[in-house]
Amino acid sequence: MKKTILTFVATVFLTTAFSCSSDDNDAPVDPIIGKWNQESFTIDGVEQTLTDCDREFFYRFNAEGFEIFVSEFFNGQCRKDNDMGTWERDAENPLKYSGVILSDPDDPIAFELNQEGTVLSEISIRNFNGTGRLETLIFIYTKE
Known part of the structure; x- marks a missing residue:
């Protein structure tokens, strides 16, 4: 009887231990994939006040774009719009990405993740109201 119980327990253990499979074809998910909500932004280093409308701004990254x-x-x-784009990871720095909005492919976007992959920064330089004065905007997003 003891032998039967031990054989049964060993069979259950071995079946359980070796029946769990991992799919070796699954590539790791890039940390940029997911929904990123706007948390804050600065213009030339000066913190800007977000309105409730601004807080509805977000990116949703997937493997295709x-x-x-x-x-x-x-x-x-509160004006709302949406668009699509493409992104790619910087080959030299895995925390940096570049993106292009399809409706404006001549204006690339630079993204950077923090080390933990929880904060996404978008850095852009724009011509202030067509005056020729450049200003640096940094938008901060957190992952949902």
Whole structure:
């Protein structure tokens, strides 16, 4: 009887231990994949106040590209729009990415993850109201 119980326990253990399989074809998921909500932004190092409308701005990255959901206060209204784009990882620095919004491919976007992969920064330089004065904008997003 003891032999039967031991054989049964050993069979159950071995079946359980070796029946769990891992799919070796699954590549690790890139840490940029997911939804990133806007938390803050600065213009030339000066912190800007986010409105409730601004807080609805987010990116959603997947393996094929990204969607951008723009939400900004403009002319007294919360204006919303969305677009799609592509992204790629910097070959030399795994925390840096570049992206292009499909409707404006001539204006690349630079993204950078923090070491933990929990904070995404978007850095852009723009011409201030067409004056020729350049300003640096840094948008901070956190992963949902």
